[in-house]
Amino acid sequence: MIEAQGLTKRYGRTVAVNDLSFTVQPGRVTGFLGPNGAGKSTTMRMILGLDNPTAGTVRINGKRYSELHQPLSKVGALLDAKWVHPNRSARSHLRWIAASNRIPVKRVDEVLEAVGLTSVAGKRAGGFSLGMSQRLGIATALLGDPGVLLFDEPVNGLDPEGILWIRQFMHRLAAEGRTVFVSSHLLSEMALTAQDLVVIGRGRLIAQTSTREFIDAASESAVRVRGPEMERLHGVLTSQGLTVRDVPDGDDGPAALLVPNASTDQIGELVGKVGLVLHELSTKRGSLEQAFIQLTGQDVEYQAGRPGVPGGGPVAPPQAAGGVFTPPPANATTPGGNGR
Amino acid sequence: MTLLTVERIKLFSTRSPWWCMILATVLTVGLTTIFAATVKSQDLADFDPGTTQFAYNFGLVVMMVMSTLAVTTEYRFSTIRSTFLAVPTRTPALLAKGVVVAGLAGLVGEVTAVGSWGLAKVIQPDAPLSLNTANEYRNVFGVGLVYLFASVFALAVGLIVRQSAGAIVIELVYLFLLENLLPAIPRIGDHIQHWLPFTVGDNFIVANQTHHADGPPVIEGMPFGPWGSLVYFAAICLGLFVIGCALAKRRDA
Numbered sequence: 317m318i319e320a321q322g323l324t325k326r327y328g329r330t331v332a333v334n335d336l337s338f339t340v341q342p343g344r345v346t347g348f349l350g351p352n353g354a355g356k357s358t359t360m361r362m363i364l365g366l367d368n369p370t371a372g373t374v375r376i377n378g379k380r381y382s383e384l385h386q387p388l389s390k391v392g393a394l395l396d397a398k399w400v401h402p403n404r405s406a407r408s409h410l411r412w413i414a415a416s417n418r419i420p421v422k423r424v425d426e427v428l429e430a431v432g433l434t435s436v437a438g439k440r441a442g443g444f445s446l447g448m449s450q451r452l453g454i455a456t457a458l459l460g461d462p463g464v465l466l467f468d469e470p471v472n473g474l475d476p477e478g479i480l481w482i483r484q485f486m487h488r489l490a491a492e493g494r495t496v497f498v499s500s501h502l503l504s505e506m507a508l509t510a511q512d513l514v515v516i517g518r519g520r521l522i523a524q525t526s527t528r529e530f531i532d533a534a535s536e537s538a539v540r541v542r543g544p545e546m547e548r549l550h551g552v553l554t555s556q557g558l559t560v561r562d563v564p565d566g567d568d569g570p571a572a573l574l575v576p577n578a579s580t581d582q583i584g585e586l587v588g589k590v591g592l593v594l595h596e597l598s599t600k601r602g603s604l605e606q607a608f609i610q611l612t613g614q615d616v617e618y619q620a621g622r623p624g625v626p627g628g629g630p631v632a633p634p635q636a637a638g639g640v641f642t643p644p645p646a647n648a649t650t651p652g653g654n655g656r
Numbered sequence: 657m658t659l660l661t662v663e664r665i666k667l668f669s670t671r672s673p674w675w676c677m678i679l680a681t682v683l684t685v686g687l688t689t690i691f692a693a694t695v696k697s698q699d700l701a702d703f704d705p706g707t708t709q710f711a712y713n714f715g716l717v718v719m720m721v722m723s724t725l726a727v728t729t730e731y732r733f734s735t736i737r738s739t740f741l742a743v744p745t746r747t748p749a750l751l752a753k754g755v756v757v758a759g760l761a762g763l764v765g766e767v768t769a770v771g772s773w774g775l776a777k778v779i780q781p782d783a784p785l786s787l788n789t790a791n792e793y794r795n796v797f798g799v800g801l802v803y804l805f806a807s808v809f810a811l812a813v814g815l816i817v818r819q820s821a822g823a824i825v826i827e828l829v830y831l832f833l834l835e836n837l838l839p840a841i842p843r844i845g846d847h848i849q850h851w852l853p854f855t856v857g858d859n860f861i862v863a864n865q866t867h868h869a870d871g872p873p874v875i876e877g878m879p880f881g882p883w884g885s886l887v888y889f890a891a892i893c894l895g896l897f898v899i900g901c902a903l904a905k906r907r908d909a
């Protein structure tokens with residue numbers, strides 16, 4: 317378990333992390349989500365005792381990192397895959413780290429095997445591809461078989477296969493009862509990886525909830541209905557005081573009606589009473605990126621001149637999302653909304 | 657003990673320390689060999705143990721560079737962070753690095769010194785190269801100790817500056833410019849010179865000898881005898897290292 321209390325970090329005049337409190341539970345993957353420059357890496361460095369907090373404390377299983385004896389057997393971290401001497405071989409790199417915490421040498425070969433680097437163990441790490449470096453970083457984190465694992469943007473720059481591999485790896489680690497804390501600036505990625513979320517923007521806590529709740533609260537949901545008699549359908553729905561939008565024939569399928577803030581039960585019953593035929597009745601969700609921008613809207617550090625979007629609560633999707641996020645198509649289906 | 661092993665693995669699993677060791681040895685022993693082979697027969701009586709060490713500064717600088725790089729490359733590639741993750745109290749890891757790196761520098765200093773003297777003795781068996789007096793022993797075997805503490809000095813500069821080029825430039829400017837130019841200041845220059853660490857460190861090797869044309873420079877009126885000089889030099893180097901460790905412990909890694 318990781319507990320942060322009022323964690324604050326100033327670099328000169330920039331406040332990188334501002335009075336941040338959260339807890340990370342064992343047995344689950346907890347996502348640490350925030351736009352670029354939100355303070356995720358800084359927070360992770362403070363958890364690991366590399367940077368001194370300006371104020372506040374962070375404890376791992378009740379202790380500060382610096383109080384841990386043989387810390388690598390309790391906490392494993394991948395903050396940056398490039399923290400390796402380029403002229404040292406992968407095995408030498410792991411060997412010195414293992415030696416520092418009295419981890420037996422045979423463990424080096426085990427973790428190399430686990431991440432699939434056995435065949436290149438003797439090669440210099442400087443020649444590794446990004447994916448291989450990332451795997452070496454994960455091997456380093458796993459070396460002491462720790463109960464707490466921290467990963468800073470582990471899928472950055474990886475191909476889909478690598479992303480899938482890392483995602484499954486984290487699920488497995490959490491299933492073994494470990495505490496897994498993984499940062500990302502992509503909600504869509506976290507939706508697939510994390511069960512819980514700690515969301516920050518500009519160094520402040522925005523939300524700490526389950527991923528499910530965060531997405532539900534943040535994204536607009538609407539019911540999509542379609543049938544052979546669209547005119548009558550439209551009339552029936554509006555007569556009940558529901559807002560109805562026409563969706564033209566497009567990528568989402570044939571022309572249909574979109575009813576925000578309604579449930580499929582409600583509409584199904586309504587339409588059944590008047591005996592109308594339906595070809596489609598489904599829930600559509602706003603994209604995760606929209607949800608994320610909505611919630612972190614006021615807290616994106618590097619935004620490209622966009623009018624402030626009121627934060628909190630489900631509000632209309634922002635019209636022009638500038639800055640680091642590309643505006644996604646309206647009302648895309650929630651990726652991976654279920655089946656975790 | 658384990659941390660010594662760690663630093664040993666780190667040092668020897670990259671190539672640059674090997675190059676530095678080879679370069680230091682080749683420079684000192686090579687130059688001495690050339691000197692020994694070309695010394696004129698009328699100067700042979702002056703070819704004493706002290707003279708065989710005339711090139712030790714070259715090897716010393718190379719080993720100082722190696723020592724600095726042992727620290728600054730860790731900052732450059734952020735392996736210092738992995739080190740501090742493994743040893744969060746930081747100081748034990750830095751002390752272990754000091755012991756391993758400075759120990760190696762001392763060993764190289766000793767090997768080059770004995771190598772230079774031994775080869776000179778082989779090439780010029782008629783020269784007065786046998787070691788009899790305490791002075792003559794220090795002339796040869798003292799060199800390793802100067803290497804050792806100079807390496808501590810270089811480690812400290814690396815810890816304070818944390819950047820290879822900057823740290824090495826500072827060391828070279830200090831060694832070759834400041835220690836040579838400060839004594840040139842009128843009136844107070846001499847007094848300053850007597851307290852410059854590397855000048856005093858060198859005095860440990862050459863103290864109590866009379867200067868002659870080919871031999872190493874011997875400065876008169878130094879405040880300490882040979883062992884006092886070594887203690888002073890060591891204190892400065894270790895003091896700087898303590899400052900470096902304190903900074904490394906306090907600063908964000």
Ligand SMILES: Nc1ncnc2c1ncn2[C@@H]1O[C@H](COP(=O)(O)OP(=O)(O)OP(=O)(O)O)[C@@H](O)[C@H]1O
Nearest residue numbers: 327330332350351352353354355356357358359501
């Ligand atoms: N060593 C430092 N010195 C000065 N400012 C820093 C330092 N480290 C981080 N910052 C600043 O602190 C803020 C937070 O940076 P941080 O790297 O923690 O963000 P992040 O959430 O990890 O972003 P990203 O998604 O881009 O990795 C930024 O404004 C950054 O410029």
Ligand SMILES: [Mg+2]
Nearest residue numbers: 356357358468
């Ligand atoms: Mg970051």
